[in-house]
Amino acid sequence: MRFYRALLLLYPVSFRAEYGAELRAAFERQHPAGDVFATLAMVAAAIADVVPNALAVHWDILRQDLRYMLRAIRQSPGFAVTAVLVVALGVGANTAAFSVADFVLIRPLPFPQPDRLIKLWEKTPGYGQMELSPGNYRDWKASAKSFTSMGAYTDVEVNLTGAGEPQRLHIGWVTSDLFSVLGVRPLIGRLFNAADTVAGRSVILSYALWQTQFGADTRILGSGVELDGAAYSVIGVMPPDFHFPTRDIALWTTMGFDADALADRANNYLDAVGRLRDGATLESARAEVDVIAARLRREFPKDNESTGAAIFRMTDDLSARSRLLLLALCGAALCILLLACANLANLLLARAVSREREIAVRAALGAGRERLVRQLVTESVVLAVMGGAIGLLVAVVAVPGLARLVPDNLPIEQAPTLNVRVLVFAAATIALTGLGFGIVPALRAGAGRGMSGLRDGARAGGGRRQRVRGALVAIEVMASVVLLVSSGLLVRAMWRLQSVDTGFNADGVLTLRTALPMPRYADPLAREPFFTRVLADVRALPGVTSAAYISGLPMVMKGGIWPVAVTGHEVIRDAANSASLRFVTPQFFGTLGIPIRNGRDVQETDAFNRPFVAVVSESFAKRYWPNEDPIGKHVQFALHDREIVGIVGDIRVRGLEQQSEPQVYVPYKQVEAGSLVYYAPKDLVVRSSSTAAAPLPQIRRIVRAADPSQPISDVRTMDEIVADQTASRLGQLRVLGMLAAIALLLAAVGIHGLLSFTVSRRTQEIGVRVALGAQSRQIVSMVIREGLLLSLAGVIPGLAIAYAAGRGMEALLAGVRPNDPIAIGVAIGATCVTALLGCARPALRASRVDPSEALRAE
Amino acid sequence: MTIQRSAVDAMLPLPPATFHILMALADEDRHGYAIIQDVAARTDGELKLSAGTLYRSIQRMLDQGLIAEARTRPAPALDDERRRYYAITPFGVAVARAEMRRLTQLVRLARARGLTPETT
Numbered sequence: 001m002r003f004y005r006a007l008l009l010l011y012p013v014s015f016r017a018e019y020g021a022e023l024r025a026a027f028e029r030q031h032p033a034g035d036v037f038a039t040l041a042m043v044a045a046a047i048a049d050v051v052p053n054a055l056a057v058h059w060d061i062l063r064q065d066l067r068y069m070l071r072a073i074r075q076s077p078g079f080a081v082t083a084v085l086v087v088a089l090g091v092g093a094n095t096a097a098f099s100v101a102d103f104v105l106i107r108p109l110p111f112p113q114p115d116r117l118i119k120l121w122e123k124t125p126g127y128g129q130m131e132l133s134p135g136n137y138r139d140w141k142a143s144a145k146s147f148t149s150m151g152a153y154t155d156v157e158v159n160l161t162g163a164g165e166p167q168r169l170h171i172g173w174v175t176s177d178l179f180s181v182l183g184v185r186p187l188i189g190r191l192f193n194a195a196d197t198v199a200g201r202s203v204i205l206s207y208a209l210w211q212t213q214f215g216a217d218t219r220i221l222g223s224g225v226e227l228d229g230a231a232y233s234v235i236g237v238m239p240p241d242f243h244f245p246t247r248d249i250a251l252w253t254t255m256g257f258d259a260d261a262l263a264d265r266a267n268n269y270l271d272a273v274g275r276l277r278d279g280a281t282l283e284s285a286r287a288e289v290d291v292i293a294a295r296l297r298r299e300f301p302k303d304n305e306s307t308g309a310a311i312f313r314m315t316d317d318l319s320a321r322s323r324l325l326l327l328a329l330c331g332a333a334l335c336i337l338l339l340a341c342a343n344l345a346n347l348l349l350a351r352a353v354s355r356e357r358e359i360a361v362r363a364a365l366g367a368g369r370e371r372l373v374r375q376l377v378t379e380s381v382v383l384a385v386m387g388g389a390i391g392l393l394v395a396v397v398a399v400p401g402l403a404r405l406v407p408d409n410l411p412i413e414q415a416p417t418l419n420v421r422v423l424v425f426a427a428a429t430i431a432l433t434g435l436g437f438g439i440v441p442a443l444r445a446g447a448g449r450g451m452s453g454l455r456d457g458a459r460a461g462g463g464r465r466q467r468v469r470g471a472l473v474a475i476e477v478m479a480s481v482v483l484l485v486s487s488g489l490l491v492r493a494m495w496r497l498q499s500v501d502t503g504f505n506a507d508g509v510l511t512l513r514t515a516l517p518m519p520r521y522a523d524p525l526a527r528e529p530f531f532t533r534v535l536a537d538v539r540a541l542p543g544v545t546s547a548a549y550i551s552g553l554p555m556v557m558k559g560g561i562w563p564v565a566v567t568g569h570e571v572i573r574d575a576a577n578s579a580s581l582r583f584v585t586p587q588f589f590g591t592l593g594i595p596i597r598n599g600r601d602v603q604e605t606d607a608f609n610r611p612f613v614a615v616v617s618e619s620f621a622k623r624y625w626p627n628e629d630p631i632g633k634h635v636q637f638a639l640h641d642r643e644i645v646g647i648v649g650d651i652r653v654r655g656l657e658q659q660s661e662p663q664v665y666v667p668y669k670q671v672e673a674g675s676l677v678y679y680a681p682k683d684l685v686v687r688s689s690s691t692a693a694a695p696l697p698q699i700r701r702i703v704r705a706a707d708p709s710q711p712i713s714d715v716r717t718m719d720e721i722v723a724d725q726t727a728s729r730l731g732q733l734r735v736l737g738m739l740a741a742i743a744l745l746l747a748a749v750g751i752h753g754l755l756s757f758t759v760s761r762r763t764q765e766i767g768v769r770v771a772l773g774a775q776s777r778q779i780v781s782m783v784i785r786e787g788l789l790l791s792l793a794g795v796i797p798g799l800a801i802a803y804a805a806g807r808g809m810e811a812l813l814a815g816v817r818p819n820d821p822i823a824i825g826v827a828i829g830a831t832c833v834t835a836l837l838g839c840a841r842p843a844l845r846a847s848r849v850d851p852s853e854a855l856r857a858e
Numbered sequence: 859m860t861i862q863r864s865a866v867d868a869m870l871p872l873p874p875a876t877f878h879i880l881m882a883l884a885d886e887d888r889h890g891y892a893i894i895q896d897v898a899a900r901t902d903g904e905l906k907l908s909a910g911t912l913y914r915s916i917q918r919m920l921d922q923g924l925i926a927e928a929r930t931r932p933a934p935a936l937d938d939e940r941r942r943y944y945a946i947t948p949f950g951v952a953v954a955r956a957e958m959r960r961l962t963q964l965v966r967l968a969r970a971r972g973l974t975p976e977t978t
Binding site (some may be wrong): 015018019022023025026027029030045048049050052053054056057060 | 889890891894906908909910911912913914916917918941942
């Protein structure tokens with residue numbers, strides 16, 4: 001019988017209270033105690049009796065509640081629509097934010113045992129993560145026992161020719177064992193092996209390239225492709241979800257290292273990844289690689305003097321900024337959810353008050369507290385589910401718009417897709433929301449206010465309940481202040497970045513890339529006719545004022561950093577003695593509007609057989625000759641001794657947010673054949689007079705005339721390149737700004753709702769005041785004071801939380817302080833205006849109360 | 859108090875358990891277990907209402923106004939004060955009658971088509 005009694009708990013409380021004893025008695029008489037078999041039969045009968053019937057009773061009640069609710073909704077559809085929309089907003093924002101965050105931060109990389117994959121870096125003072133040199137990579141790989149395997153890669157650009165229009169491709173250049181380190185398999189064909197490295201003529205295609213360029217032809221294996229004029233053979237195609245190291249890699253080919261490459265330990269360009277051996281941990285591997293790095297420092301003091309090792313899990317190889325950006329998004333979405341819950345709780349409380357008489361009647365007619373609470377919870381859950389379903393749709397629509405927030409440099413797809421985890425999250429959010437806004441009003445309604453609700457003209461909704469509603473409105477104001485201040489800080493950060501002096505004049509500058517294929521153009525003498533012809537023809541175009549070539553555009557090519565030694569001093573490899581290297585043609589500074597402060601530009605006469613020269617930026621000059629004229633001084637840079645012949649203004653090579661190394665510009669002719677081919681000029685910059693249209697079609701013709709197999713890629717204006725610097729911020733700001741605006745709106749609705757309610761409840765009191773001589777101005781200010789006090793109660797904790805949030809995202813603020821007075825001032829101002837708008841109608845209504853009517857109504 | 863025809867019709871057809879409970883209460887007020895016994899006796903043990911089914915039906919029938927808690931109780935010597943007695947209401951009687959008419963009609967229609975309960 002104990003078992004049966006326990007089973008009875010499945011029934012609703014009210015049913016149990018009503019019939020529990022009789023149920024037990026009846027069951028007892030139907031199933032008298034007996035032997036083991038009788039007991040077993042009784043247990044089975046008890047289950048068969050209670051489970052379906054309990055479910056049926058619950059279902060009956062639910063149906064009753066739903067019917068009741070539908071009736072209530074028909075009576076006040078505005079409430080239901082508002083509630084559903086508010087939930088949709090909260091759930092939609094959170095589901096969308098979670099899908100992106102889950103996709104980038106939580107979901108593991110698409111490789112087997114991704115937590116065993118380790119990224120390896122060199123480090124020197126000033127550079128915490130630096131690519132490896134081939135020599136160091138080979139020695140780390142040979143000596144480190146913590147890894148079962150290690151591979152290296154880098155990405156380069158090549159021209160795909162021989163298959164229609166020449167194309168510029170971004171490709172992965174990998175060691176033959178890299179794919180097996182990652183643990184991936186090809187879709188068709190095979191992976192690289194050591195023989196491929198020796199021959200150096202095999203390629204594996206990405207799924208996307210195979211689809212678009214080769215028509216998904218399964219007989220592709222063994223056919224030839226032409227990269228930079230050399231013939232390669234296709235040995236495999238990777239599956240569609242394989243992207244490595246980044247999404248836009250079109251194909252992979254092998255790299256090997258000759259003796260020269262292995263000897264040069266100052267040429268760092270390899271990304272390395274290893275797979276941890278069973279039993280090894282990140283810490284043990286780190287200790288081992290540190291020991292190896294120390295040994296190499298002793299063995300190769302010239303290049304490795306200050307070189308250490310830095311290793312991380314590949315899953316953690318995500319910039320702090322990207323991480324922070326997503327966390328900020330999640331925080332904002334949570335704020336909206338909190339706001340939505342507070343708003344709904346308030347709506348429900350207001351409704352509970354207006355329904356108080358009805359509820360009191362039902363209670364008086366015998367509906368137990370449990371039934372009333374259940375009724376109200378059912379209502380909120382149904383509203384939450386309806387809103388949640390719409391919210392989920394909102395999220396599905398919104399997620400592709402958030403793809404901008406997925407960092408480009410991860411080996412994952414561009415946009416998150418809806419998955420089970422996201423659906424579970426959404427369901428949990430909906431449940432939480434339903435309970436979050438439903439439980440407080442339900443408990444308060446069921447708190448046994450008894451007959452007071454029935455008393456005619458009862459002043460329900462006063463005292464404690466009013467305080468609860470006030471607190472909820474304060475929470476709404478608080479959440480919107482947090483969002484407003486955070487968005488304000490980010491807007492300020494963007495303004496600050498946009499006002500950063502780039503050091504050049506981007507207006508009217510068109511850029512495009514014509515990367516000459518190697519080894520055909522490995523000799524600068526082979527490149528010279530191309531540059532001469534293209535530049536001469538482009539400069540002759542109508543409207544073009546100047547044109548030049550450079551190794552890589554500022555803010556696009558950020559690396560290319562070399563150690564500097566003032567002639568006669570030793571080379572020190574650290575950040576304080578490094579500078580960026582660019583080869584340029586004459587007119588580069590004029591074209592980009594970089595001022596020449598002293599000396600001269602690079603000239604055509606600066607040929608290979610003439611003294612090697614360099615033009616340096618002001619910060620470079622200041623660093624080495626703070627109180628001297630640097631013209632005529634010599635430095636060891638980029639493999640040669642060079643005389644400084646000109647000083648130019650500094651530019652933001654690394655972009656608006658990062659400090660840049662000083663710059664050194666070298667004439668494009670002053671380099672040996674086959675040396676530093678990575679720095680061979682490839683970006684054309686063209687300045688046109690402001691009235692002329694972009695001369696792109698003519699430039700295409702000019703390039704084709706100079707070399708018909710030369711593709712043109714990356715056509716952009718310099719303005720676009722600069723704007724791109726703040727594009728991800730702009731995307732994030734749009735999202736945050738929209739959330740802040742919604743928050744403000746919800747808060748206004750909250751304030752308005754509460755004050756309207758208060759005024760209508762206090763009509764009589766206001767009537768008395770007016771009868772006693774209060775002016776309508778006094779009445780208005782009384783209502784407004786109440787509204788402002790309510791906002792203040794939210795603003796103060798809101799500011800505290802916003803400050804903490806601002807501290808947390810300081811890395812995103814580009815130097816704007818979290819207590820920035822403008823951002824905070826505007827947020828407070830906006831909140832006050834919102835509060836006033838929320839107060840306006842109730843205040844007006846209060847001022848129009850007619851005392852005789854208000855008193856008569858009683 | 860008049861009984862609306864439409865209210866009666868809205869109840870039809872009755873679930874078998876409901877009809878049996880109404881029949882059990884037609885001649886006298888009974889407590890829950892007595893209803894179970896009566897139904898079992900009248901159907902020669904073919905229909906044994908479980909306690910859960912009975913009380914779920916009772917709750918619904920109370921809500922629908924088909925039955926009510928009886929005001930009179932048996933003599934104290936025969937009574938167990940934990941028990942509650944249920945009585946059929948005039949509305950319950952009307953509904954039971956309507957259900958009976960419906961079933962009779964149905965049987966008549968079946969007979970007219972030559973169907974008989976005997977197995978062939």
